[in-house]
Amino acid sequence: xxxxxxxxxxxxGPTGPDNKGPAGxxxxxxxxxxxSATLGNSSPEKTSASKNCGKNLSSYWLMKSEPESRLEKGVxxxxxxxxLKAQPKQTACWDGVRNYQFTNGLCSGQCxxxxxxxxxxxxxxxxxxxxxxEAFFYHSNCKEPGIxxxxxxxxxxxxxxxxxxxxAELKTHYQAHxxxxxxLKNMALFTRQRLxxxxxxxxxxxxxxxxxxKEPS
DNA sequence: GCCAACGTTGGC
DNA sequence: GCCAACGTTGGC
Numbered sequence: 001x002x003x004x005x006x007x008x009x010x011x012x013g014p015t016g017p018d019n020k021g022p023a024g025x026x027x028x029x030x031x032x033x034x035x036s037a038t039l040g041n042s043s044p045e046k047t048s049a050s051k052n053c054g055k056n057l058s059s060y061w062l063m064k065s066e067p068e069s070r071l072e073k074g075v076x077x078x079x080x081x082x083x084l085k086a087q088p089k090q091t092a093c094w095d096g097v098r099n100y101q102f103t104n105g106l107c108s109g110q111c112x113x114x115x116x117x118x119x120x121x122x123x124x125x126x127x128x129x130x131x132x133x134e135a136f137f138y139h140s141n142c143k144e145p146g147i148x149x150x151x152x153x154x155x156x157x158x159x160x161x162x163x164x165x166x167x168a169e170l171k172t173h174y175q176a177h178x179x180x181x182x183x184l185k186n187m188a189l190f191t192r193q194r195l196x197x198x199x200x201x202x203x204x205x206x207x208x209x210x211x212x213x214k215e216p217s
Numbered sequence: 218g219c220c221a222a223c224g225t226t227g228g229c
Numbered sequence: 230g231c232c233a234a235c236g237t238t239g240g241c
Contacts (some may be wrong), residue, residue, distance in 0.1 A: 064227090141227050167228075194226050194235055 058128060058199035061135035061153065062189060068142045081137045081148040081160065090157035125197045129153045136200070136208065138189075146170070147208065162212040170208070172217055183207040 067080030084092055129135075133153040139145055146166035150158040170189065177185040184207060188198040200208075 066227095145228070192235090193228085193233095196226085 058201070059130075059133050060200040060202060060205035061125070061129060061133065062138050062147070062198050062200055063135050063151070063155070064138045064140040064196045066141045067139040067148070070141070080139065081151075081157065084137065084149075084151065084155070084157045087157075092155045125195070125199060128199070129197070134158070134205070136205075140196075163216070165208060165211050166216070169211070169216055173207075173211075 065079045065081075066077050067082075069076050069078040071077075079092070084090060131152075131154050135151050135153055135155075136147045137149045137151045139148050144164070144166055146164050146169070147161055148164060149160045152158055167189075170184065170187070173182065174184045174187050174190050177183060183201075183203040186201075187204055188195055188200070192198060
């Protein structure tokens with residue numbers, strides 16, 4: 001029996017995000033939504049992108065990763081967006097994750113995800129993700145959780161957020177949107193909170209992007 | 218196939 | 230470090 005959570009709408013931590021601002025380099029990322037990348041998926045009739053007008057298929061994602069060191073079974077699970085940037089080609093080896101071979105053989109000893117259990121749960125979404133789709137890179141299990149940057153799936157750094165969008169801020173909007181019917185009203189970060197890889201609607205994605213231009217609420 | 222116990226996630 | 234939430238497991 002799930003009990004209603006009592007700690008919602010908590011105090012927004014006063015700690016400054018300490019973010020470094022826009023990282024200069026942008027890899028050109030104008031990838032049109034409609035281009036079905038089809039990762040070796042050669043079923044002809046199933047270009048998922050052409051199903052309906054592209055409205056409610058998920059082309060956007062939020063991926064959680066832990067930016068602070070934490071040992072899990074002897075392995076440090078830390079992988080921040082800065083770590084991603086530091087990878088060769090600013091791209092993380094994601095195959096190890098896909099195949100659930102979460103062993104020392106990972107490409108640089110680091111990985112985006114923390115445990116096999118998490119991966120199993122997110123497996124369906126991992127499968128649904130396609131190359132080039134955009135995702136927010138979310139820092140979890142840390143002092144100030146929030147969206148740190150933008151990546152492309154499988155998994156390449158795109159850019160830092162212009163400002164760090166904290167969980168607290170997202171939650172404020174989520175709460176408001178539940179009543180107003182705004183774009184974040186069903187955001188999986190809150191409704192399916194344990195999913196480490198979660199789909200975003202285009203409306204959610206665009207709304208969150210628009211927050212970059214605004215003052216933190 | 219139900220459901221309580223358990224383990225993990227992750228905000229606080 | 231605490232503990233709510235929630236996915237998984239396993240007994241029945």
